[in-house]
Amino acid sequence: EVQLVESGGDLVQPGGSLRLSCAASGFTFSPYTMHWIRQAPGKGLEGIAYISTTGSTIWYADSVKGRFTISRDNGKNSVYLQMNSLRDEDTAVYYCTRDKSTVAFDYWGQGTLVTVSS
């Protein structure tokens, strides 16, 4: 069974940092591009970062560029999101997703909540 399990969400003050992790199981991890997608409370979906199979291609949404860093470890079947200089508007549920082709997110984690507040 394919599973994506996010962890690391927490309450953090503005300007703080967090590192999210996503552990994948039930499939061969390395051939898939992986994404982080977030959803602010009561709002829509926002793709914020993706990393290709070997990490050679990385993309960030303008809203997080320069503050967030995506990485992966194919040996540990995991993808990470380092979030620095957090802002109130980064408050959201963060989902880890698998891309089976191009923007075909066929598996999603359960999400991890990041709350940025003083």
Added chain:
Amino acid sequence: QSALTQPRSVSGSPGQSVTISCTGTSRDFGNYNYVSWYQQHPGKAPKLIINDVSKRSSGVLDRFSGSKSGNTASLTISGLQAEDEADYYCCSYEVTSTSYGFGTGTKVTVL
């Protein structure tokens, strides 16, 4: 990439058909078929229902169909059922910038 535009809400009675539009620019859709649709029930993670404009994801009923014409993609739900009541999002990949974005989301209500 700017957010793709969807109607805020659509509704229909059981058994009817509803269509959700997703409007972008020529850069959003171009000559490529990188459009997907997601269904999200409250408190749940989104679920892929359509990818590559019109390919139904595994296990998705043929009541769901997708299409694209010019700068607008569409999702049609036929034979509307109570369990179809959810939020729906389109998504497209922009080849020139290698970026992607989601639509604004549409709430489907079954009357």
